[in-house]
Amino acid sequence: MRRIVIVGASLAGLRAAQALRAEGFRGTLTLVGAEPHLPYDRPPLSKRQLTDAARPEDGDLPIPPDLDATWLLGTPAEALDPVARTVRLADGRELDYDGLVIATGAAARTHPAGHVPDGVHTLRGRDDATALRTELRAGRRITVVGGGFLGSEIAAAARGRGLDVTLVVSTAQPLARLVGEQVGAYVAELHRGAGIALVTHRTALGFTGNPALTQVVLSDGDTIDGELAVLALGAEPNTGWLAGSGLLVAGGVACDPCLRVLHENGASLPNVVAAGDVAMWPHPLADGASIALGHWSNAAEQAAAAARTLLRRDDARPFTAVPSFWSDLHGSTLRAVGLPALADEHRVARYDLLGRKLEVTYHRAGHLVGAVTVGRPGRLAAYRRILTEELLQAA
Known part of the structure; x- marks a missing residue:
């Protein structure tokens, strides 16, 4: 070539x-x-x-x-x-x-609503982050729509800068679709402990305000007042x-x-x-x-x-690396390996909110497919080794 x-x-x-x-x-x-x-x-x-x-x-x-x-x-x-x-x-x-x-x-996935006023942001690139950062001023009210890792991280960052934060989640807990209800409950308590208001089982139907945002309209008809919103919809x-x-x-x-x-x-x-x-x-x-x-x-x-x-x-060789990712939330780092979203069984080995310790494993048809930890780096490394061995055997 x-x-x-x-x-x-x-x-x-x-x-x-x-x-x-x-x-x-x-x-x-x-x-x-x-x-x-x-x-x-x-x-x-x-x-x-x-x-x-x-x-x-x-x-x-x-x-x-x-x-x-x-x-x-x-x-x-x-x-x-x-x-x-x-x-x-x-x-x-x-x-x-x-x-x-x-x-x-x-x-970034955008909102299907026809009218999106000023003050509604998405975050994907550097320019998005720069624009949003200038809006994060203490005392302002912000609604973050989307309970995945991005939404949780934006909510945590905004709360750390002194904003009044509401996090809107379509499931019972943040991150539930990605890492299950147990880890979701843990993260929900971290958010609440930091003073973030959680709105569950709902999403944003639309927005009011012209040209500037005044309210986020929820899927059940309720509204959230505020001049700033971030869409973290995937x-x-x-x-x-x-x-x-x-x-x-x-x-x-x-x-x-x-x-x-x-x-x-x-x-x-x-x-x-x-x-x-x-x-x-x-x-x-x-x-x-x-x-x-x-x-x-x-x-x-x-x-x-x-x-x-x-x-x-x-x-050419098949690409079979063990996936891994992390998220920083309120002073805690959540680390994961594998593909937790594919699991049909979750096992909680440690759940200590006060001590900031968490260990959950994910299994599919009895086989380990992922793990999530907080404050347990040694255990996460062990799970990575197991997953790596399984991939080598599969290859």
Whole structure:
């Protein structure tokens, strides 16, 4: 290969570029990014970047001086022709490639309401975090809609800056769909202990105020007063630019076990791979079902694996890393490994809110598929080893 294009200039794109160079690729390397920024870390956006002490540049990812790459930033990809092997950019330029890495990530899911007034935010990129941070002033009222990790982290950060915070959750507990009721109950008590009001079994139906927000209207007709709201409703993979390309797109870019992108006819494309939030691939812990993961560790590890697959066509290996993620909430760090959301059984080994200790394991058909801990790093490492051994046996 002489020319490799990476569409997506965030963590996955950067790690893919580094891996390509480490694997010996000496050809032309071009990274295309929709944002005007060089790669930066996204996890701090809902944590440190919302605090008084943080600076946007603190999240910059280091770029090796010998990467020797061309950066085309602030110009998203608009179309792909895998037959002609070209990527068309929004400004009309076309890039030829011998190999392609799709790492376009995901965008914040927006609200279906027709009227979204000023003061309603989403958080996905650096500019979103900067805009939201300027609004987080002590004494203001903020409603966070969405009980996943992002919503919980934003609520915790806002409360830490002295705002009056309400967290609206569609389930009985925050995080319930992701890590179950037990961990959800633990996190709910952390929120309440910090002074956050929880509204459960409801979501946002719409908003009042023109031009500025005055109320969030809930699905049961109740309202929450306030001049600020954040929607943390999940993410949508950035796949719109692939329309008409013939690639199989279903909840993300469909890949084979080695991260080669699939055509609509089911065939793997040997010169196109995908990595990060946008990639859907079959995972052994999910019994071979295709999944997409929006975790930092997955983006970094998967990008390196995709780069190896692109260069080593005859020696490609399935990507089977153990997923892991973390969340900082009210001074506690929740850490997880595996795929807890797939479990049909949860086992609580430790639940100590006062001592900030938690240990829950997740099982599917009797087999360990995940674990979540707070203040138990040694136990989490043990569960990671077990999951790693299971993946090696499955391979």
